[in-house]
Amino acid sequence: MNQLQIIQHNGQRVLTTTQLAEAYGTDNKHINDNFQNNRRRYTLGKHFFELKDEELKSFKATTKISGNLKFAPVIYLWTEKGAWMHAKSLNTDKAWEAYETLVDDYYQVKKSNNVVPLSKDQALVTLLRTTADLVENQEQIIQRIDEVERKVDEQITLHSGEQRKVQKEIAKRVYELAEQVVYKQLGFDGGEVIVPDLEKERKRLFSEIHRTIKDCFAVASYKDVRRSEFNQLLLFIQAWRPKLVA
Numbered sequence: 001m002n003q004l005q006i007i008q009h010n011g012q013r014v015l016t017t018t019q020l021a022e023a024y025g026t027d028n029k030h031i032n033d034n035f036q037n038n039r040r041r042y043t044l045g046k047h048f049f050e051l052k053d054e055e056l057k058s059f060k061a062t063t064k065i066s067g068n069l070k071f072a073p074v075i076y077l078w079t080e081k082g083a084w085m086h087a088k089s090l091n092t093d094k095a096w097e098a099y100e101t102l103v104d105d106y107y108q109v110k111k112s113n114n115v116v117p118l119s120k121d122q123a124l125v126t127l128l129r130t131t132a133d134l135v136e137n138q139e140q141i142i143q144r145i146d147e148v149e150r151k152v153d154e155q156i157t158l159h160s161g162e163q164r165k166v167q168k169e170i171a172k173r174v175y176e177l178a179e180q181v182v183y184k185q186l187g188f189d190g191g192e193v194i195v196p197d198l199e200k201e202r203k204r205l206f207s208e209i210h211r212t213i214k215d216c217f218a219v220a221s222y223k224d225v226r227r228s229e230f231n232q233l234l235l236f237i238q239a240w241r242p243k244l245v246a
Contacts, residue, residue: 004106007063007077009049013107014077016069020086023102024095034089035076038218047082051075080107089218156227166222169237170209177242178202208242 004023007014015023021031035042042048051059052074059075069075078086080103087099158166178201213222216236217229225233 005064006106009059009077010045012079014049014079015083015102015106016065017076017078018069020078020083023098024086024090025092025098026090026095030090031086034086038085038089041218042082042085047079047085049077049079051077083107157224158222158227158230162227162230163223166225166233166237169234170206170222173237173240174202174205174209178205205242209237209240212240213237 004015004019007016007019017028017031021028024031035048044050056073056075060070083099083102087095178198210222213225213233213236214220217225217233219225222233
């Protein structure tokens, strides 16, 4: 990875779309498409900054930029968490390797090598932090632990017990809706009948609900849904209706 121009915004290091695309071995359009297709998952100020109008003019005046960015009406700057979101969307070995390098060599500002005596609180911090940064008090230690826990929570997917729960909820919903769909097609309002196409309808619904889950949660399988989204997934399944059901 070429030496990156350091860009600071709101007290933290960020990357332009062009820098991120080059690091991940892709192009600006791919990065922008990923962003637009998953816009609801990105939070302004957490994953990215959107510069326009006077803020953009000030940025262009104080930052050396080249290419089309000189004339862009809007510029997006990506934080470390934003870079992680894009690496997840791309999901290539090159993107993940580049992301790890960015975290180690770019986003985390390295401190001086001068040896400074540490206070008791600061010594405790060095054991808790995942970076070389030092903090000054107990409150900051707690904040750092919370941050690490949030990052872990964002990456852990469903365990086997939660996967089985999801399977049961999907089956329950599919069996319930399959009868509604077939009976509606036949104009049947009650009683017991044998419906020849019921099994065919169940297979169609299983395929449709799995496809919808993958699209809505941006995963390859329901097993890849994050644990933090487990309850949201269950509610989604319980409320889901196929296109054929009014």
